[in-house]
Amino acid sequence: MLYSDSLSVSPENHLMIGRHDAVALAREFGTPLYVLDEDLMRRNCREYRETLRRFCGDRALALFASKALCTLHTARVAAEEGLGADAVSGGEIYTLRKAGFPMDKVYFHGNNKSPEEIDLAMDSGVGYFVVDNRDELERVNAAAARRGMVQKILFRVKPGVDCHTHDYIKTGQIDSKFGVALETGEAFALHQYAASLPAVRVEGVHCHIGSQIFEIEPFLEALRRMMALIARLRKELAMPAKILNLGGGFGIRYEAEDDPPALADYMQAITDTLRQEAKRLDIETPFLVFEPGRAIVGAAGVTLYTVGSVKVIPGVRTYVAVDGGMGDNPRYALYQARHPALVANRAGDAPTGPVTIAGKCCESGDLIAENVPLPEVHAGDILAVLVTGAYNYSMASNYNRLPRPAMVALRGDDKKIIVRRETYEDVIGHDVL
Ligand code: LLP
Numbered sequence: 001m002l003y004s005d006s007l008s009v010s011p012e013n014h015l016m017i018g019r020h021d022a023v024a025l026a027r028e029f030g031t032p033l034y035v036l037d038e039d040l041m042r043r044n045c046r047e048y049r050e051t052l053r054r055f056c057g058d059r060a061l062a063l064f065a066s067k068a069l070c071t072l073h074t075a076r077v078a079a080e081e082g083l084g085a086d087a088v089s090g091g092e093i094y095t096l097r098k099a100g101f102p103m104d105k106v107y108f109h110g111n112n113k114s115p116e117e118i119d120l121a122m123d124s125g126v127g128y129f130v131v132d133n134r135d136e137l138e139r140v141n142a143a144a145a146r147r148g149m150v151q152k153i154l155f156r157v158k159p160g161v162d163c164h165t166h167d168y169i170k171t172g173q174i175d176s177k178f179g180v181a182l183e184t185g186e187a188f189a190l191h192q193y194a195a196s197l198p199a200v201r202v203e204g205v206h207c208h209i210g211s212q213i214f215e216i217e218p219f220l221e222a223l224r225r226m227m228a229l230i231a232r233l234r235k236e237l238a239m240p241a242k243i244l245n246l247g248g249g250f251g252i253r254y255e256a257e258d259d260p261p262a263l264a265d266y267m268q269a270i271t272d273t274l275r276q277e278a279k280r281l282d283i284e285t286p287f288l289v290f291e292p293g294r295a296i297v298g299a300a301g302v303t304l305y306t307v308g309s310v311k312v313i314p315g316v317r318t319y320v321a322v323d324g325g326m327g328d329n330p331r332y333a334l335y336q337a338r339h340p341a342l343v344a345n346r347a348g349d350a351p352t353g354p355v356t357i358a359g360k361c362c363e364s365g366d367l368i369a370e371n372v373p374l375p376e377v378h379a380g381d382i383l384a385v386l387v388t389g390a391y392n393y394s395m396a397s398n399y400n401r402l403p404r405p406a407m408v409a410l411r412g413d414d415k416k417i418i419v420r421r422e423t424y425e426d427v428i429g430h431d432v433l
Contacts (some may be wrong), residue, residue: 301389325359
């Protein structure tokens with residue numbers, strides 16, 4: 001039940017992450033500890049780069065959706081691997097800029113960019129703004145005009161495609177706070193308005209239908225609708241609309257039964273449909289952009305905890321309490337998301353029964369996972385929760401004033417702290433008496 005090819009069991013029956021013993025990492029750096037398998041993150045970046053090259057030549061780019069895991073180090077890794085980046089806030093732009101990211105390859109998202117964030121993005125030389133709505137369009141146009149520049153933009157379009165994923169991470173349907181609707185004519189009207197503004201230039205269109213999607217068809221349906229929009233923009237508004245950004249959302253394996261399509265299968269279907277549509281509409285194929293986040297870092301993350309207590313409630317369930325919880329991984333509390341787990345110091349032992357992994361927050365909903373098959377667990381064991389690279393650290397909080405864990409990156413035989421553990425001083429650091 002090991003979930004990536006970089007996980008294995010050592011002769012001492014310990015979980016190995018790449019070439020590193022998880023138990024030794026827990027001892028050296030303390031727990032809870034986020035571990036990032038940097039080699040796997042790099043392989044995932046390369047898989048995107050190489051698969052896009054195979055199917056699209058130099059007519060496509062993958063952006064790392066930095067919201068999945070935004071640190072200076074991960075930004076640098078994504079840049080070194082040739083990816084662009086999707087940023088969604090001033091904080092993410094600031095991180096990318098500090099990491100030396102090539103800012104012309106950054107797409108700035110978000111449904112409510114503040115004037116300060118717009119300024120920061122323009123001062124940082126962000127390549128593209130993905131504009132969400134009319135108010136924002138006017139703000140972006142005004143900010144660019146003040147600088148005497150023309151800002152390249154794309155609109156975030158709701159293509160009206162539904163996909164099967166958790167309601168909280170669906171975004172392509174009409175009832176969404178993101179973007180402008182295609183089917184009501186709102187999207188076209190906004191493009192028309194943008195054509196009249198002097199300091200923005202529409203370079204393409206963007207959509208993102210949701211996250212953790214296992215089907216290919218919703219991407220194809222979104223693509224068909226977006227291609228029809230591109231054709232109208234080119235023909236009726238004489239807009240170049242050169243870029244089609246289809247967002248992220250590619251599903252990954254969390255549970256044994258998860259079986260996401262291979263990237264090459266997505267790309268084969270997407271590029272076949274793209275060519276068909278281009279032919280049918282008699283337009284040139286646009287430059288494709290994708291924004292994978294989870295697919296780049298999800299499986300590359302493992303969180304290590306120390307078990308503090310085991311509470312057997314006969315006929316009910318067994319709670320295994322760990323030294324972290326919803327503060328470092330809120331995904332179960334938010335989406336009932338499922339993460340596999342194992343006992344890192346007895347990694348090869350067969351499970352004896354299902355347990356519930358509970359955090360240490362003062363809240364009954366503070367669970368990391370339910371019904372996880374584990375061998376007998378004792379206080380002092382090191383528990384490894386897998387596939388925690390995406391949306392764990394980036395959604396972490398200090399609830400109950402728990403300091404956020406450290407993160408260590410593994411590359412070959414090297415290991416390096418890339419986020420230091422918070423101290424109590426950090427936790428009270430912004431309080432004023
Ligand atoms: N592009 C846009 C515009 C997005 O909104 C997102 C994710 C992505 C790309 C990256 O999607 P990915 O490839 O990672 O699925 N916190 C939730 C996920 C929220 C996703 C938000 N947007 C979770 O823990 O599952």
